[in-house]
Amino acid sequence: MSSSDTSEKRKIATKKLAVGMYVNLGKSWLHHSFLKPNFKITSESQIRKILKNGISEVTVDFSKSDLPAERDLARDVGITDKLAYIDDPQRGMDPPEHFNPVDLVSEALRETIENTSLPPQTKAKAVYDHSVNMMNSILEEPNAENILSGKKMIAATVDFILADEETAGYMSKITSHDYYTYTHSVNVGMLSILLAKQVFKGTYGTHNMRELGAGFFLHDLGKCDVPNSLINKAAPLNEVEWETMRNHPARGNQLLMEANQLSIECGLIVMQHHEREDGSGYPFGKLGDEIHIYGRICTIADVYDALTSTRAYKKKMAPFEALKVMKEEMLHHFHPELFGEFVQLFH
Ligand SMILES: [Fe+2]
Numbered sequence: 001m002s003s004s005d006t007s008e009k010r011k012i013a014t015k016k017l018a019v020g021m022y023v024n025l026g027k028s029w030l031h032h033s034f035l036k037p038n039f040k041i042t043s044e045s046q047i048r049k050i051l052k053n054g055i056s057e058v059t060v061d062f063s064k065s066d067l068p069a070e071r072d073l074a075r076d077v078g079i080t081d082k083l084a085y086i087d088d089p090q091r092g093m094d095p096p097e098h099f100n101p102v103d104l105v106s107e108a109l110r111e112t113i114e115n116t117s118l119p120p121q122t123k124a125k126a127v128y129d130h131s132v133n134m135m136n137s138i139l140e141e142p143n144a145e146n147i148l149s150g151k152k153m154i155a156a157t158v159d160f161i162l163a164d165e166e167t168a169g170y171m172s173k174i175t176s177h178d179y180y181t182y183t184h185s186v187n188v189g190m191l192s193i194l195l196a197k198q199v200f201k202g203t204y205g206t207h208n209m210r211e212l213g214a215g216f217f218l219h220d221l222g223k224c225d226v227p228n229s230l231i232n233k234a235a236p237l238n239e240v241e242w243e244t245m246r247n248h249p250a251r252g253n254q255l256l257m258e259a260n261q262l263s264i265e266c267g268l269i270v271m272q273h274h275e276r277e278d279g280s281g282y283p284f285g286k287l288g289d290e291i292h293i294y295g296r297i298c299t300i301a302d303v304y305d306a307l308t309s310t311r312a313y314k315k316k317m318a319p320f321e322a323l324k325v326m327k328e329e330m331l332h333h334f335h336p337e338l339f340g341e342f343v344q345l346f347h
Pocket residue numbers: 219220248273274
């Protein structure tokens with residue numbers, strides 16, 4: 001490469017990145033823990049994080065960088081005395097086999113929650129996006145390590161929702177309407193925690209809100225084995241397919257038990273979120289008060305999210321429309337007072 005090279009975008013080995021460079025990671029956010037693939041590097045820890053994400057090369061746009069391309073050229077020909085950080089021994093220390101995507105998004109989420117300079121709306125969206133990223137990783141590989149890391153991150157999110165009134169208020173308005181199990185899990189997780197926060201106000205001490213949050217976020221963990229073609233099937237399910245679908249609460253319960261993470265709260269929510277007040281639900285057809293309040297909370301958020309999401313076979317409903325249908329056509333499925341509290345979340 002010669003000094004006459006004037007192209008502004010160039011592929012650079014991640015180990016050679018410097019603070020001030022504007023990078024494009026070239027991958028969707030599902031593959032890394034950054035919210036955007038394009039950004040200016042503002043700290044050495046960001047470079048380490050790119051390496052930890054397993055990205056060895058990125059595109060640098062020097063027209064948007066704080067340092068000119070010439071500095072990079074100097075480095076390429078060996079003038080590294082002023083750029084000793086290139087050989088920073090800490091870089092790339094973590095071998096790829098220790099790469100844990102859930103831990104990485106946890107770190108990114110914690111940074112977002114602790115960032116006091118973000119406006120509430122931006123923060124709410126950032127916490128939401130990180131949570132979606134986390135749930136995607138857990139559902140792709142629901143092993144004990146990922147479930148445990150996920151629960152720690154959910155605990156941080158729950159603490160944040162309980163403590164930060166302003167940002168939490170935006171949560172009910174930013175949920176994604178494309179239906180994937182991981183977006184659905186986060187939508188239901190967030191809405192259920194907001195409802196629990198309202199219903200249990202002043203009595204948090206008698207409820208383990210972190211475990212409740214874990215149950216809400218992981219309520220459909222057992223769907224990790226259900227093919228997407230079945231989840232999005234427009235036609236009625238045949239007997240075998242229906243059996244697979246009906247089994248997802250028990251499967252989720254089993255996965256949590258195997259991971260040694262099955263609390264009472266998680267068990268009640270995972271097993272009861274498809275039960276209905278009138279006994280028409282599954283897997284046990286429980287009736288009214290036989291269904292625990294934790295399960296009843298999750299049911300309402302679960303149905304609301306299903307109605308307001310786009311599926312292969314139906315359009316999404318607007319929030320107001322969904323609440324109206326739930327009240328006028330489905331109220332026999334829900335605990336009426338809890339449903340009344342749920343409606344209040346949108347006022
Ligand atoms: Fe479910």
